[in-house]
Amino acid sequence: MKQHENIKHFLHSVRDRLNKALLFRTVQWSFLGTGIALLLIASVFIIFGRAVPTWIYFTGLLCTAVAILAVWAIKRFDLAGACHFADNFFDLHDGVVSFTKFESQGRDSGFYELQADQVEDCVNHSDNPAHIPLGLSRRVCTIALALMIAALSMGFIDDSDAVKERRLQEELTLSKTEQVNAELRKELEDVLKGLEKEQAEDPDAKKQLNDLKRMVKELKITEDQKKALSQYAKLERELHKMLNSAQQRKDELLLDRVGEKLKSIRDGRQLGNKLSKKDYKAAAEELKKLKLKFDKKGSKEEKKKLAKLKNISQQMAAAAESSLSKMSGKNNESQSPDNISKMSKSGKCTPQESSSEKSDSQKSLAQKMAELKEATENYKKSQCEMGSEEANAKMGKLGDALSKLGSKRLMQMKMKSLSKKLGQCQGFMTGGKGKSLAACISQMESPDAGGKGIGMGTSNKTSSEKTPDNDNGNITSIEGIKGDGPSEVTTEEANSGTGSASNAAARRQLQYRKQAEAYIQRQDVPSEVKQGVKHYFENIHQTEN
Amino acid sequence: MEFNTQEAQAAAAQFRETFNRIKSEIQKFMVGQEDIIDHVMISAICGGNVLLEGVPGLGKTALVHTFAQTLSLKFSRIQFTPDLLPADVVGTNILIEKGGEKVFQFQRGPVFCNILLADEINRATPKTQSALLETMQERAVTVAGTTYPLDKPFFLMATQNPIEQDGTYPLPEAQLDRFFFKLYVKLPNHEEFSEILYRTSGLIQPQINQVAKGEDILDMGKTSCQIPIEESIQDYLIKAVRNTHPENNESPEMVKKYVRNGASPRAAQTILAGSRVRALLKGRYHVAREDINALAVPAMRHRLVLSFEGEADGISPDQIIEDVLSKIN
Numbered sequence: 001m002k003q004h005e006n007i008k009h010f011l012h013s014v015r016d017r018l019n020k021a022l023l024f025r026t027v028q029w030s031f032l033g034t035g036i037a038l039l040l041i042a043s044v045f046i047i048f049g050r051a052v053p054t055w056i057y058f059t060g061l062l063c064t065a066v067a068i069l070a071v072w073a074i075k076r077f078d079l080a081g082a083c084h085f086a087d088n089f090f091d092l093h094d095g096v097v098s099f100t101k102f103e104s105q106g107r108d109s110g111f112y113e114l115q116a117d118q119v120e121d122c123v124n125h126s127d128n129p130a131h132i133p134l135g136l137s138r139r140v141c142t143i144a145l146a147l148m149i150a151a152l153s154m155g156f157i158d159d160s161d162a163v164k165e166r167r168l169q170e171e172l173t174l175s176k177t178e179q180v181n182a183e184l185r186k187e188l189e190d191v192l193k194g195l196e197k198e199q200a201e202d203p204d205a206k207k208q209l210n211d212l213k214r215m216v217k218e219l220k221i222t223e224d225q226k227k228a229l230s231q232y233a234k235l236e237r238e239l240h241k242m243l244n245s246a247q248q249r250k251d252e253l254l255l256d257r258v259g260e261k262l263k264s265i266r267d268g269r270q271l272g273n274k275l276s277k278k279d280y281k282a283a284a285e286e287l288k289k290l291k292l293k294f295d296k297k298g299s300k301e302e303k304k305k306l307a308k309l310k311n312i313s314q315q316m317a318a319a320a321e322s323s324l325s326k327m328s329g330k331n332n333e334s335q336s337p338d339n340i341s342k343m344s345k346s347g348k349c350t351p352q353e354s355s356s357e358k359s360d361s362q363k364s365l366a367q368k369m370a371e372l373k374e375a376t377e378n379y380k381k382s383q384c385e386m387g388s389e390e391a392n393a394k395m396g397k398l399g400d401a402l403s404k405l406g407s408k409r410l411m412q413m414k415m416k417s418l419s420k421k422l423g424q425c426q427g428f429m430t431g432g433k434g435k436s437l438a439a440c441i442s443q444m445e446s447p448d449a450g451g452k453g454i455g456m457g458t459s460n461k462t463s464s465e466k467t468p469d470n471d472n473g474n475i476t477s478i479e480g481i482k483g484d485g486p487s488e489v490t491t492e493e494a495n496s497g498t499g500s501a502s503n504a505a506a507r508r509q510l511q512y513r514k515q516a517e518a519y520i521q522r523q524d525v526p527s528e529v530k531q532g533v534k535h536y537f538e539n540i541h542q543t544e545n
Numbered sequence: 546m547e548f549n550t551q552e553a554q555a556a557a558a559q560f561r562e563t564f565n566r567i568k569s570e571i572q573k574f575m576v577g578q579e580d581i582i583d584h585v586m587i588s589a590i591c592g593g594n595v596l597l598e599g600v601p602g603l604g605k606t607a608l609v610h611t612f613a614q615t616l617s618l619k620f621s622r623i624q625f626t627p628d629l630l631p632a633d634v635v636g637t638n639i640l641i642e643k644g645g646e647k648v649f650q651f652q653r654g655p656v657f658c659n660i661l662l663a664d665e666i667n668r669a670t671p672k673t674q675s676a677l678l679e680t681m682q683e684r685a686v687t688v689a690g691t692t693y694p695l696d697k698p699f700f701l702m703a704t705q706n707p708i709e710q711d712g713t714y715p716l717p718e719a720q721l722d723r724f725f726f727k728l729y730v731k732l733p734n735h736e737e738f739s740e741i742l743y744r745t746s747g748l749i750q751p752q753i754n755q756v757a758k759g760e761d762i763l764d765m766g767k768t769s770c771q772i773p774i775e776e777s778i779q780d781y782l783i784k785a786v787r788n789t790h791p792e793n794n795e796s797p798e799m800v801k802k803y804v805r806n807g808a809s810p811r812a813a814q815t816i817l818a819g820s821r822v823r824a825l826l827k828g829r830y831h832v833a834r835e836d837i838n839a840l841a842v843p844a845m846r847h848r849l850v851l852s853f854e855g856e857a858d859g860i861s862p863d864q865i866i867e868d869v870l871s872k873i874n
Contacts (some may be wrong), residue, residue, distance in 0.1 A: 093833040093835060094832075097778070098832075099831075107550055110771065114550060118828075203747060
């Protein structure tokens with residue numbers, strides 16, 4: 001049995017040559033594809049002003065290597081493929097394919113042997129397998145090489161100035177947000193530590209503090225300045241909600257007026273002073289001192305105490321009535337403390353009471369004062385133990401209300417410091433280039449040292465002296481008369497206590513505040529201007545208080 | 546019986562020698578038409594029947610007649626006409642007196658020969674045409690319940706005229722399928738024309754000699770049967786035939802659009818048998834794709850039934866077969 005080694009050798013040579021050609025072609029086209037892809041990617045980077053990252057080149061080359069290996073693995077020629085190719089390429093008329101199959105089936109006699117001999121003869125006389133073209137194109141290779149060189153050379157182009165600046169800004173923002181977040185967390189911790197136990201346990205305050213804690217915890221470190229400012233603005237809005245409780249302001253206004261009234265009488269001067277100073281806790285303590293003790297004999301001291309209490313309660317009730325009527329309108333007599341106390345006794349309720357919760361809570365302080373006055377008068381008339389207890393109870397309730405208000409005020413003060421810190425941090429975010437957060441904060445806290453900072457640029461200092469200029473002939477000096485020119489700011493003044501406030505005015509104020517907040521939250525408004533507007537409104541509140 | 550190597554070599558040599566001898570003898574008279582001669586001889590070796598189509602005067606009848614002369618075989622010719630009856634073709638029982646008794650005796654028709662020329666076969670009625678079905682396939686004739694086998698070798702060569710279609714009866718598909726090849730006889734070129742005139746118009750006519758016997762043809766058939774075909778090439782052949790069917794998913798769009806019925810398995814048998822002969826003639830001992838490609842058209846062109854669109858668009862079966870072959874993977 002003949003082995004026909006020549007055919008096998010020939011087939012192996014053809015297969016090796018074909019695989020070599022496949023590899024060369026794959027490499028050639030892969031490099032062309034990679035060159036085009038890298039050039040396009042690099043062009044995109046350059047157009048956007050950025051340097052081409054080195055990893056792109058490494059990835060491109062890695063992908064090329066993987067593609068070459070994948071193509072090699074998938075399309076690699078085996079002996080059967082080589083047989084078909086050899087038959088077609090060397091014009092062997094399916095001789096090699098037939099021989100291979102017949103041989104594998106063990107058919108080697110008769111016409112099969114003749115066939116094998118014939119194929120071997122053809123193979124011996126056929127062209128050398130080394131003449132199978134490798135399929136390399138000089139043009140394709142040149143283009144691929146040129147593209148690769150062009151793409152690689154683009155890798156040496158550095159970032160544009162704008163990109164560098166933006167990247168620097170992003171890094172700065174990242175660092176700033178990290179600092180600011182840490183500072184705000186620290187400040188919040190300080191605020192929480194400074195709160196009294198009863199403040200912390202108040203359900204409303206607790207909820208607000210929890211919200212605040214969550215918001216501060218959720219503050220993100222970001223390189224996007226817009227995002228950073230947006231999250232601080234959101235936090236600021238929450239703080240403002242907490243700070244600007246209308247009810248509390250009105251209560252404080254009421255107590256201010258009561259304090260002023262009490263200062264005018266000798267018995268209530270001490271209490272009045274404390275109320276005017278907004279030291280509500282001390283005022284509550286002062287009120288406790290007036291606690292009555294029932295004495296059947298009616299000691300002189302107790303009578304004196306009762307008279308003092310009566311006097312104070314009358315003055316308080318009168319001041320409260322006056323204040324309340326100013327706030328809600330004089331024509332609405334049904335809301336006077338007397339009427340309130342009468343209605344509370346009879347169990348009736350005004351429509352306003354049922355419709356407005358704010359109005360109800362607002363009345364409660366005045367109502368407590370009216371009830372104290374009534375209880376004191378009743379006790380004086382009846383001189384019974386029950387009367388004494390009732391008066392003490394009413395006084396206790398008023399004292400508790402004052403104490404609670406004092407706690408709230410303290411918490412507000414703390415929140416205000418947090419708000420201030422937040423404002424400073426925002427200033428640091430928007431400006432303060434090259435300065436540390438501490439430097440920015442200290443600069444804002446002491447505005448006289450080196451300027452007031454962004455949004456703080458108003459000063460009452462004026463220069464009365466004119467700076468002398470050396471006249472070189474080009475200077476034209478125009479001098480106007482002070483107070484004679486047009487001004488965008490019009491100041492209107494009214495006598496204290498002569499105007500009348502109403503709910504409509506309160507609503508309008510709320511409207512203005514919303515407009516101002518919306519303005520502050522706008523992204524397109526420069527933060528310096530926002531700061532200015534914010535401080536303007538803060539100043540208004542301070543004046544109001 | 547399978548040949549050993551020496552026998553195979555000798556048989557193959559004998560095959561080529563005989564073939565070339567017959568062909569040379571035919572070419573003494575026939576000018577050009579080499580493909581037609583080859584295909585007619587391949588068909589005869591494989592025991593098949595041939596349908597020759599061409600305009601009158603191209604030498605169809607002369608070819609068949611010459612081929613019969615070279616083999617010294619019994620040759621019959623039937624000129625098909627509309628009034629021809631089946632009995633005129635296959636024979637009939639006639640009443641004769643034998644030993645004082647009148648008995649029926651079968652009178653053999655012209656089909657009882659080795660080479661039958663059915664000239665202008667489409668002029669006979671379908672009934673008469675059908676009388677040849679058994680002859681073509683079973684190589685036998687059955688009359689009045691008695692079957693009479695034909696002599697071997699037997700092959701039928703029919704001719705038909707593509708023009709003058711009035712009063713003709715197109716062959717039914719069943720009969721067409723029994724033809725090994727359908728060959729188109731083309732008009733000779735200028736040189737061939739000149740040679741035809743030279744050979745046929747002089748005083749001396751070419752003398753056709755008997756160069757082979759009927760047995761030689763049968764032996765050639767046996768030799769060709771042993772030529773091996775590799776599986777992938779056989780798959781190629783099967784695909785070529787299957788893809789002529791419009792219901793086959795792999796068939797080209799042209800087939801799906803223009804073909805109503807594709808080629809039968811008999812077409813595949815025909816192509817394989819013809820390819821083996823062709824391989825031997827080309828000096829090979831295996832069947833190659835090129836053999837299949839070369840014989841697919843004459844073997845399948847009469848087996849495809851075109852759809853209405855195909856007929857309307859003037860598509861020829863040859864175009865469809867070439868499209869099928871070009872689209873096999």
